[in-house]
Amino acid sequence: MTAPTDLESLPRLLAAWDLPPDTTVIPAEQGTNNRTFLLRRGGLRFVLQVSQTLSAAQVGAVHRILRRLREAGLPFRVPEPVAARGGDTVIETASGPATVCRWISGVRPDLTDRTALERFGRAAGLLGEALLGVPPEDGLGDWRGDPLAHPAVPHVGELCRRLRAAGVGAERVARLDAVARRVGREWASGGGGLPAQLIHGDLAASNVLVDEDTGEVRGLLDFEFAGVGFLVQDVMAALFYSGALETRDWRLRTAAFLRGYASVRPLDPAEADALPRLLLARAAGSALSRAGRWLDGKARLGEVTDRVRKLEDTTRWLEANGGELRSLADAGG
Numbered sequence: 001m002t003a004p005t006d007l008e009s010l011p012r013l014l015a016a017w018d019l020p021p022d023t024t025v026i027p028a029e030q031g032t033n034n035r036t037f038l039l040r041r042g043g044l045r046f047v048l049q050v051s052q053t054l055s056a057a058q059v060g061a062v063h064r065i066l067r068r069l070r071e072a073g074l075p076f077r078v079p080e081p082v083a084a085r086g087g088d089t090v091i092e093t094a095s096g097p098a099t100v101c102r103w104i105s106g107v108r109p110d111l112t113d114r115t116a117l118e119r120f121g122r123a124a125g126l127l128g129e130a131l132l133g134v135p136p137e138d139g140l141g142d143w144r145g146d147p148l149a150h151p152a153v154p155h156v157g158e159l160c161r162r163l164r165a166a167g168v169g170a171e172r173v174a175r176l177d178a179v180a181r182r183v184g185r186e187w188a189s190g191g192g193g194l195p196a197q198l199i200h201g202d203l204a205a206s207n208v209l210v211d212e213d214t215g216e217v218r219g220l221l222d223f224e225f226a227g228v229g230f231l232v233q234d235v236m237a238a239l240f241y242s243g244a245l246e247t248r249d250w251r252l253r254t255a256a257f258l259r260g261y262a263s264v265r266p267l268d269p270a271e272a273d274a275l276p277r278l279l280l281a282r283a284a285g286s287a288l289s290r291a292g293r294w295l296d297g298k299a300r301l302g303e304v305t306d307r308v309r310k311l312e313d314t315t316r317w318l319e320a321n322g323g324e325l326r327s328l329a330d331a332g333g
């Protein structure tokens with residue numbers, strides 16, 4: 001076995017999936033939610049993931065969602081868990097529940113290209129349609145709740161006090177406090193008219209694989225946030241993380257994504273109207289989530305200030321362009 005790692009149960013896991021000890025194990029870049037290893041044995045390739053946030057039962061729920069999606073006739077792949085020797089697709093370890101999936105070939109999309117954005121938008125629409133067939137009770141959470149809620153951040157005011165004590169500038173902390181309060185008020189005013197169903201929950205460009213030669217979407221990954229939510233939340237997340245809103249030609253890029261999405265299912269007027277509000281809520285929730293990890297000792301203060309800076313940028317951008325974004329969404333790009 002190559003590429004040593006501190007995951008003590010790796011030999012046992014390889015044996016559980018009938019992979020020999022000389023299987024090549026390559027640690028992938030570690031994310032927040034999983035420890036990931038690429039496995040290679042001859043011409044076969046797999047992905048081993050050890051969850052840092054989900055229980056074995058929750059990982060099993062993700063696998064049920066994936067099975068339904070694989071049966072939905074999507075033109076791209078989603079992860080396919082492989083059963084271990086005992087028939088289970090999840091095995092408990094001291095480091096977290098482990099699973100092995102078949103390798104999906106592809107590369108990250110170049111979302112500076114408008115054709116790639118349109119394809120991403122269409123894939124998001126097709127996924128939304130497929131997820132309509134998944135019972136809501138199979139989801140791992142309900143993302144219609146307070147976007148600022150985090151177990152380590154019981155009160156935004158107390159968080160702001162801690163940030164000031166850690167040396168974050170008073171003006172920056174005050175802006176975080178003001179935006180968080182605004183998001184709380186707007187969220188409380190309701191999204192009751194928005195279509196809700198099971199959603200991906202983290203439809204970032206980093207979770208998309210495309211064909212290196214043709215650019216066609218080959219796979220969508222990482223469903224550990226799949227839960228009940230407003231369908232437009234996946235649209236918002238895709239735009240928020242794609243970089244489409246951060247360039248001078250943001251109108252053309254955003255229109256390309258929305259055009260792809262609308263080719264499957266156009267946003268209704270209530271969803272288009274909610275999009276700017278949801279973007280601000282996502283940016284605020286991202287900042288508070290990272291702050292919660294900092295309070296728990298799992299993130300650096302610099303990571304928090306980076307997220308707060310992103311929130312400030314998003315707030316200014318929406319003040320200048322939110323109305324136009326709403327119009328683009330209403331027109332379907």
